[in-house]
Amino acid sequence: MHAINTKEITQVFDNGNHRVTAVDKVTLQIHQGELIAITGRSGSGKSTLLYQLAGLLHPSSGTLHYGENQPYKLSTNKLNQFRAEHIGMIYPDFRLLPYLNVIENIQSPSLALNMTDDEVKQRALDLISSFSLQDRVNHLPSALSSGEQQRVALARALFTSPSTIIADEPTGNLDEANSHKLISTLKNYAEQGNVVIIATHDPLVMKAADRQLQMKQGQLSQALT
Structure with a gap:
């Protein structure tokens, strides 16, 4: 069984007299344990497709399956719970809540979710230790470097141990050393039997990546490597 399966999902934006097809009948099968890189020029539809896959943007047409779901x-309410349990999202601008400190964001x-306070605290502390953020626990995002903000965003995405991580240009604001660390973490996560989908120019x-796919004018194809 495919971990994720789409059939002809489409996204049309109607701006008055102008209709834009951002995603055009994309059919895609992704297996457990795969790291997928989606490439393409800006405006090709990569981010729109990711938001559809993340449960954040209802397709104009077509279907999306996560296993049998x-x-x-x-x-x-059920969709929000499904996303919290099964999908971790990493945004290009991190989207950390500016008024929450590191542990609160994570x-x-x-x-x-239905977690006790002790479970929540312990999970957050485990991730803080894993990403070497112990000295930043009470810092607000504005006091963090880009690399530290990215680590917090990644820890937040992993908080519920989701079966799928979806990342939109996650290395775009990072130097090469921090990019290597992030990619290694995501690669290892996929190798544990999870799905990682990354829109990228990197x-x-x-x-x-195990597979490279290319978006062009809203359509998805196997990339030439």
Whole structure:
């Protein structure tokens, strides 16, 4: 069984008299343990496809399956819970909550889950230790470097041990050393039987990927390597 399966998912944006097809009938199968790199020029539809896969943007048409589950057939509350349990999202601008400190940002996904306070705290502390953020626990995002913010964003995405990580240009604001660390973490996570999907322009990500797919004018194809 495919971990993720789409059939002709499409996204059309209607701006008055102008209709834009950002994602055009994309059919995709992803297996457990795969790291997928999606490449393409800016405006090709990469980010829109990622938001569809993440349960953040309801497709205009087509279907999305996570195993036997169809996220977009769930109620809003059930969809939010499904996302919190099964999908970790990493944004290009990190999207850390500016008024929360490091540990509060990392444990924010727990708000949608039935976890005790002790479980939440212990999970957050484990991730803080894993990503060497012990000296930054009480810092706000504004006091962190780009590399530290990215580590917090990654720890937050991993908080619920989701089966899928979706990352939009995760190395775009990082230097080469921090990019290598991030890619290594995501590669290891995929090798544990999870799915990692990355939209990227970064050759380092492309090299680490099990498959490269290319978006062009909303359509997805196997990239030539």
